[in-house]
Amino acid sequence: MTTVITFGTFDVLHVGHLRILERSRSLGDRLVVGVSSDALNQSKKNRQAIFSESERCELVAALRCVDEVFLEESLERKREYVQKYAANVLVMGDDWRGKFDSLSDICRVEYLPRTPSISTTAVIEHIARTATS
Template identity: 45%
Template sequence: MAKTVLTYGTFDLFHVGHVRLLRRLRQMGDRLIVGLSSEEFNSIKGKKTVIPYEFRKEILESCRYIDKVFPEHNWDQKRSDIARERADIFAMGDDWAGKFDNLSDICEVVYLPRTSDVSTTELKKYMNAVNQEKLGAIRNMVDVLQAELKAVG
């Protein structure tokens, strides 16, 4: 009998950690379905995405491991999503370990280890640091130019 795996996420700044997680999830079953966090839901969670929902959805739909993508609008929809999709396995990264054990009465709940040394949060921190460094360099150039203009004028 075919097994359906269901997972959720934001999948912002799609990276190799996402690919590896999705591949492992797909290996657990015959069908992989992803609930993709909407902009509104991310706002409730205190997250700000770089990539808009429609683009994140298009990226996920192009991934060969995924069979279906639908929007995740709130915390409470998981139970009805599992029933609607007839999911056998609900799987998340282990940073969520224990948070969804209450769903184990309707399907198997699994938490998978995250890919080490890569995360969207770390990518955003790195991008911010690079931007701050560039801003600092521009400010220094402006200061030098202003000093030279004062000296000339």
């Protein structure tokens, strides 16, 4: 069995998130997703997530392409997470290209292109503009 692991904040869940999760799942038999904790998200993006870590985990876990969800506490623990979940493939968005190549000794590392013209930041900005119009 091929286990695929990927990571993300998955705040304000949108079609770009769904597409990368579905493409990740297509690379194996099982998809495990690490959802960034609130503290990790704050340190990475310098802003609070709209939805709490527990809500984001619940939303991602409800997707049929996802088999298991866990809370990612630290970017530096990727190797530990890959080993803990016995992942054969690590998938990241291509904005992380090269950053996790050091894990290629324990799994295949794939960088998938993001869905063009969509991001959580863009969705939040659109909602804010619409709300003030």
